[in-house]
Amino acid sequence: MPPSLQPLSGASPLRAPPPQLFAALDLGTNNCRLLIGAPVRGGFRVVESFSRVVRLGEGLARSGTLSEPAMERTLAALSACADRLERRPVRRLAAVATEACRRARNGQEFLTRAALETGLRPRIISPREEAELAMESCAPLLERGDRRAILFDIGGGSTEIAWIRTGPRPELIGYLSIPCGVVTLSEGEDCFTTRGFGAVVDDIADRLAAFDRLHCIGQEIRAGGVRLIGTSGTVTTLAGVVLALPRYNRQLVDGQRINADAADDALETLFAMGRAGLVAHPCVGPERADFVLPGCAVYAAIRRLWPMPEVTVADRGLREGMLMRLMRGDGGRAEGRGGDGGRGAA
Incomplete structure (x- = not known):
């Protein structure tokens, strides 16, 4: 070691500074x-x-x-x-x-x-800021050839929809916040029943319709180049079922592109389990059992209005x-x- 790089007598070797x-x-x-x-x-x-x-x-x-x-x-x-x-x-x-x-x-x-x-x-x-933060976190999941993206976040108290123009720095064209989340919905209609589940799907689809017309989203989907991205416990749970995970694993789920028909099948599987089955499911558990089906009803409404062939799953969000x-x-x-x-x- 050159003399100029020798540590001083009794001094500790130089260490890299801790990361910020x-x-x-x-x-x-x-x-x-x-x-x-x-x-x-x-x-x-x-x-x-x-x-x-x-x-x-x-x-x-x-x-x-x-x-x-x-x-x-x-x-x-x-x-x-x-x-x-x-x-x-x-x-x-x-x-x-x-x-x-x-x-x-x-x-x-x-x-x-x-x-x-x-x-x-x-x-x-x-x-709006909530939608912008979700867009910020999910921007790396956009791919070459995407012209637009629909980003949905099914939260506890609300559902946020972001309509995004892609590019070097994605731009929020429009956003919608619906005061319906998995907690609030779980206290209303009984989504463990066919009637209750269907009522939530109909209600959410009606609430999304004006936003769809305003931004001509259906027309944009038919033109191609539109990506559907979901960031919420609902969509990550659906992905876990599609992938048949023995327990939830974020690394295997985040960024996955899952076939929408397979996600629909996973939804039907979860619905058929009932509450006891959801409590026992490794990707759900007792803390989330009451909230999964309300979230699935919101997802089903999104699928009804915007029938895309696949959904990109994001285990990321505001943080x-x-x-x-x-x-x-x-x-x-x-x-x-x-x-x-x-x-x-x-």
């Missing part, structure tokens, strides 16, 4: 999710991921408010996220809240309480979109922990 970490928190109607990542060429490397079913929107459709048990469950999950962030040298954190907090009369009051108890300060985002924006430096208003300087503001 960024974090994104998505507080939804059904789940609280945290993702911590480090930038790499062309994207990011996941350092830590956390997800917990909290059912924040439970009973919201009836009462118009977040219930105390739902808030307690969510605060416990947010505290778990805060503990994880304390252990990581996160440079910047973006935290958002979606439909449940948008819709509830006490949504902002709950977020103020969450900030006091956990130090985390999610901000309520608009349906990934936020991380990509933060790492690129155009994250806008990044929300973090009170009094945390670098984590709090972009």
Whole structure:
């Protein structure tokens, strides 16, 4: 070793600096999710991921408010996220809240309480920003030859539809937010029955029809070059059934292009299982058994209106979109922990 590169006597050898970490928190109607990542060429490397079913929107459709048990469950999950962030040298954190907090009369009051108890300060985002973040995360799944894309996200409290013009940087042409998600629908029609399932399909299809006419989506599909992308637990579950996975595996599902007829068959398989079968299914389980069929009804409505030969499955969403924006430096208003300087503001 040349003398100029010899370590000083008693000194430790030079070590590479630790990677810069960024974090994104998505507080939804059904789940609280945290993702911590480090930038790499062309994207990011996941350092830590956390997800917990909290059912924040439970009973919201009836009462118009977040219930105390739902808030307690969510605060416990947010505290778990805060503990994880304390252990990581996160440079910047973006935290958002979606439909449940948008819709509830006490949504902002709950977020103020969450900030006091956990130090985390999610901000309520608009349906448009929600659609843009989903588009950001799913853009790498677009392929050469795609002119347009329909991106759907069946959430806990709402369903978001994005109509996208592809290109070097995809553009949101139009978006639609329907206040129907798997949690709210599970509290209405009984999707375990043929009548209830069909009623939800009819209702969602009616709600999508005006958006379809406005953007001439059916005509664009007939012209070719339109990709259908689904990002939600519903579509990833359908993919798991199509692929006959012994247990859910994100690496085998994310980015898969599945035949739409095979997905329809998987839907029928799930419907025929009933609740007990869904509880026992390795790609569903007890926490999600009540929500899978409402999500499948929304998917069936999308399929009815936009009958594409295949669907691209995305196990990614708002967290990934936020991380990509933060790492690129155009994250806008990044929300973090009170009094945390670098984590709090972009």
